[in-house]
Amino acid sequence: MEENQNKNAFLTPILVAVALAVGVWVGTMFVPQGTIGAGDPIAENSNKFNTILELIEDKYVDSVDHEMLIESSIEGMIKKLDPHSAYIPPADLGLVNEQLQGNFGGVGIRFLIHDDTLTTTHVIPGSPSERAGMLPGDRIVEIDDTTFTGWDIGNEDVQDYLKGEAGTNVKVKVYRKGDFKTLNITRGSIPISSIDAAVMLTDKVGFIKLNGFTYNSAEEFHTAAVKLKEKGMTKLVFDLRNNGGGFLNTAIDIADEFLESGKLIVYTEGRKNPKQEYYSTSKGILEETEVVILINSLSASASEIVAGAIQDNDRGLIMGRRSFGKGLVQDQSEFTDGSALRLTISRYYTPTGRSIQKPYGEDVDYENDYYARYESGELMNEDSIKYDENLKYTTKGGRTVYGGGGIYPDDFVPNDTVGASYYLSSLYYKSAFNHYAIKVLDTKRSSFTDFAKFKKGFRITPTIFEDFIAYAGTLGIEEDPIDIVTSRATIKNRLKAEIARHVWQENGYYSIYLQDDLDVQEALSWFRSGEKLMSLR
Structure with a gap:
């Protein structure tokens, strides 16, 4: 099993619904080998299970769906093990593996259903859509002669038509500035980047936000770090907030970028899997770069x-709020029917020997842990954090760290509620910022060509702000004068950031958004002080 641990182990994130979006793909087809001996409890219970199915078929009052019974029985059995072992039905496995592998077959656009019309918001550079001549702002009115206007279009409807195997063709009709154009697009392999943003915050401080640990993430992270170092980066804010996890090896490779050779990164151990230690190598390019890592309660695995x-x-x-607390490692076996089993095979431990897996079991409301933290005040007050003194560890540098329920930050930063209001939440829920950005860029896109000029000079004037509030009303968002005053600065920041996203993609968005990010601003303060960070080196 050493090979399994080294190449096939993975770390799924938080809830099963989320776990089906991230994790690790093993790629082995499972075919039972050999026979189970007579008297074996597995054999006896298998016979019992088959007998029950036969009795249901013979005697049950109504007709039954045998496949449904078997699938639900498997799911129920796996749920009895732990929160992260999971059965993945055939219908879901393709999407799971697609996201973990970091690519899919498609045309390479991002879109929004705007005014009942499918609107292109971004065209991925080098994608099939760009080669075919599609532009941001194009309205897609037909896909393969099927009309995509004037009906209740859903995201899944669009994906069903645009996604497909690389090399297959799709015909798209777009409306652009009064004209209709037909684009013949040959689908290709579209990368799913795990780097949300890689930008410079100051002349010396870089910022990288990683959204997952996929097959390509380590290479993507390395490339982003190299580019920022070329721009003068000597300090890095590494954002792992809301990152639910992924490949074990990817985590090891990324940690290796920061550590000098011979440092223990992590070790794993299980009942059938002997202890396996993973050490850093000499290949890290960030060994001399000061780093602050941002985490929160959705940073997992x-x-x-x-x-x-x-x-x-x-x-x-480590800065922010206590992380999720997922310390289990799974192995994935795929079956010939296209389904798969993710089974916990070991626990992982940090270099000091900490297991950060939080409690689970019959009497633990595992999936609602976030709400328990909220109710206890832990998200807002450091004094509300409960440490288990029996799980206290000490680093070689003398720092006290704790196990048993996530990574506890060195510097606690309360959850940012500045500018929060019900009205602001409604703007997010209705995608008001996104829709308004399209409205602005329909007439002004050509004037936004220089990001530095936009960042410094473009302002959300009172006229633009009031027009946005009025536009939000057309989306069914009722004005609330008190909430609008409370959230005014945040609304202006998000609106400018969203316009930047539509022109300069995620780097443009985050370059604006992070000016208003409490965690990032606290990290910059630490870098400016320098005292504690240097003492950790």
Whole structure:
């Protein structure tokens, strides 16, 4: 099983619904080998299960769906093990593996259903759509002669038509500035980047936000870091907030970028899997770069491995709120019917020996842990955090760290509620910022060509602000004068950031948004002070 641990182990994130979006793909087809001996409890219970199915078929009052019974029985059995072992039905496995592998077959656009019309918001550089001549702002009115206007279009409807195997063709008719154009697009392999943003915050401080640990993430992270170093980066804010995890090996490779050779990154151990230690190599390009890692309650699994390795090796500062607390490793076996089983095979431990897996079991409301943290005040007050003194560990540098329920930050930053209001939440829920950005760019896109000029000079004037509030009303968002005053600065920031996203994609968005991000601003303050960070080196 050493090979399984080294190449096939993975770390799924938080809830099963989320776990089906991230994790690790093993790629083995499972075919039962050999026979089970007589008297074996597995054989006896298998016979019992088959007998029950036969009795249902012979005697049950109504007709039954045998496949449904078997699938639900498997799911029920797996749920009895732990929160992260999971059965993945055939219908879901393709999407799971697609997201983990970091690519899919498609045309390479991002879209929004705007005014009942499918609107292109971004065209991926080098994608089939760009080669065919599609532009941001194009309205897609037909796909393969099927009309995509004037009816209740859903995202799944669009994906069903645009996604497909690389090399297949799709015909798209778009409306652009009064004219209709037909584009013949040959689908290709479209990358799913795990880097949301890689930008410079100051002349010396870089920022990288990673959204998952996929097959390509380590290479993507390395490339982003190289580019930022070329721009003068000597300090890095590494954002792992809301990152639910992924490949174990990817976490190891990314942690290795920060650590000098020979440092323990993580080790795994299970009942059938002997202890396996993973050490850093000499290949890291960020060994001399000061780092602050941002985490929150949705930073899980592989994110916690990286944060734990940095913290336990006294290599950088962990900032934010306590992470999720997922310390189990799964192995995935795929079956001939297209389904798969993710089975927990070991636990992982940080370099000091911490298991950060939070409690689970019959009497634990595992999936609602976030709400328990909210109710206890932990998200807002450091004094409300409960440490288990029986799980206290000490790093070589003398720092006290704790196990048993996530990575505890070195520097606690309360959940940012500045500008929060019901009205602001409604704007997000209705995608008001996104829709209004399209409205603005329909007439002004050509004037936005220089990001530095936009960042410095473009302002959300009172006229633009009031027009946005009025536009939000057309989306069914009722004005609330008190909430609008409360959220005014946040609304202006998000609106400018969203316009930037539509022109300069995620780097443009985050360059504006992060000016208003409490965690990032706290990280910049730490870098400016320098005292504690240097003491960790």
